[in-house]
Amino acid sequence: MKLLEDKILAEGRVYPGKVLKVGAFLNHQIDVPFLTVLGEEFYRLFKDENITKILTVETSGIAVAYPVAQLFNVPLLFGKKNKTKNLSDDCYCAKVTSYTHGTVYEVVVEKQFLTSADHVLLIDDFLANGCALEGLLDICAQAGATVAGAGIVIEKAFQDGGKKLRERGLRVESLARIADMDAENGITFISQD
Amino acid sequence: MKLLEDKILAEGRVYPGKVLKVGAFLNHQIDVPFLTVLGEEFYRLFKDENITKILTVETSGIAVAYPVAQLFNVPLLFGKKNKTKNLSDDCYCAKVTSYTHGTVYEVVVEKQFLTSADHVLLIDDFLANGCALEGLLDICAQAGATVAGAGIVIEKAFQDGGKKLRERGLRVESLARIADMDAENGITFISQD
Numbered sequence: 001m002k003l004l005e006d007k008i009l010a011e012g013r014v015y016p017g018k019v020l021k022v023g024a025f026l027n028h029q030i031d032v033p034f035l036t037v038l039g040e041e042f043y044r045l046f047k048d049e050n051i052t053k054i055l056t057v058e059t060s061g062i063a064v065a066y067p068v069a070q071l072f073n074v075p076l077l078f079g080k081k082n083k084t085k086n087l088s089d090d091c092y093c094a095k096v097t098s099y100t101h102g103t104v105y106e107v108v109v110e111k112q113f114l115t116s117a118d119h120v121l122l123i124d125d126f127l128a129n130g131c132a133l134e135g136l137l138d139i140c141a142q143a144g145a146t147v148a149g150a151g152i153v154i155e156k157a158f159q160d161g162g163k164k165l166r167e168r169g170l171r172v173e174s175l176a177r178i179a180d181m182d183a184e185n186g187i188t189f190i191s192q193d
Numbered sequence: 194m195k196l197l198e199d200k201i202l203a204e205g206r207v208y209p210g211k212v213l214k215v216g217a218f219l220n221h222q223i224d225v226p227f228l229t230v231l232g233e234e235f236y237r238l239f240k241d242e243n244i245t246k247i248l249t250v251e252t253s254g255i256a257v258a259y260p261v262a263q264l265f266n267v268p269l270l271f272g273k274k275n276k277t278k279n280l281s282d283d284c285y286c287a288k289v290t291s292y293t294h295g296t297v298y299e300v301v302v303e304k305q306f307l308t309s310a311d312h313v314l315l316i317d318d319f320l321a322n323g324c325a326l327e328g329l330l331d332i333c334a335q336a337g338a339t340v341a342g343a344g345i346v347i348e349k350a351f352q353d354g355g356k357k358l359r360e361r362g363l364r365v366e367s368l369a370r371i372a373d374m375d376a377e378n379g380i381t382f383i384s385q386d
Contacts, residue, residue, distance in 0.1 A: 029306040030255075030269040032262040058252040062223075063269065066259040069225040076223040076256065113222040 001041060001175040005189050007034065008154065008176060014183050018156070026153060027060035027125055038175060039067030042151040045173045046121050049148035053077055053114065055140070056123045057096075057107055057132050064153055065123040072121070077114060079107035079136060092142045094135035107135045109143075116144030127152040127174060130161025137170070149173060157190050194234060194368040198382050200227065201347065201369060207376050211349070219346065220253035220318055231368060232260030235344040238366045239314050242341035246270055246307065248333070249316045250289075250300055250325050257346055258316040265314070270307060272300035272329060285335045287328035300328045302336075309337030320345040320367060323354025330363070342366060350383050 011024040025031035051072045056065040057079040069076035079094075082105060091108045098105060114120075122136050133150055140147050149171030155162050157177040165172050177190040204217040218224035244265050249258040250272040262269035272287075275298060284301045291298060307313075315329050326343055333340050342364030348355050350370040358365050370383040 023303060028273065028303060032259065032269055033266065062255045063259055066225065066256055073226065076225055080221065110216060110221060
């Protein structure tokens, strides 16, 4: 998506260790009209699926998923990290390794909100090693829910998450796919013509 | 707001320790059309202010704040809990005590996204002891930004956060104000006629 690639080049910043900061519009300060346009693109891609629920994971996925849920007119459900006393024991749970933070955490979804009647669209801001999506797929499998696919804003295609998930048969639609990046040479995208 | 009070009575569940679970529509599964109606009410209340930014705190505030930012057509900024390697050192920071989780955490906002030119509307899902809002006010003060007020979905008015903040001169608009609640007798609201 050319509009997104231009936005990443204009407002994103690359740091050592192939860290891409897009806090100017995606995951700290949120450019709401822009995210609504991204939501419209996800809707266009998946509108023929009979989506009943949008599933993401806190925190950054929520703002990306909100306009998608608006367009599909279905509930937005987000997996919670860690288990708090505000969650019932009646939960689906999956372990996820965070590449960004170097930690392992649990993603938790209450069973009452995800059932075998659901046809789910997964949404997230980034796809790198794919662990977050694998956790959400695991939770959908536990619930007996079917998964239409995953809508991703930025895929770090130089990591193997997208490849692994597509080989598993998951439909993964990434609006921008980064072939490589570093602080000196900038960002190159995989053409999506 | 009668519509919200009815929703809380229908879908909320009260647990010992005056814990109110509204994960069915507000902070786990999100009823997007309903939150859009809440956003319209916040817009009606604050539309005469020249709001330049919506500020909330992760996680549950983001979905509440999203439709408000849509209506004001301004960026949504959320304070991050904990400091990760993805945040620059150039941050405003405030300590917050979480009543729900019994922990102390830091809320962090990058300086570049909040300035003295901003007139801010604070948004959050719950107001209880007021510590989260005090943290956001502290961050706005550090930035030299002015604050139009705070829009809250559910105020636990039997705790003193709202009273303290209003005495400080903050305009606090809570769409539902709970006078008291317990698992046996249910929830009573403060009339807002």
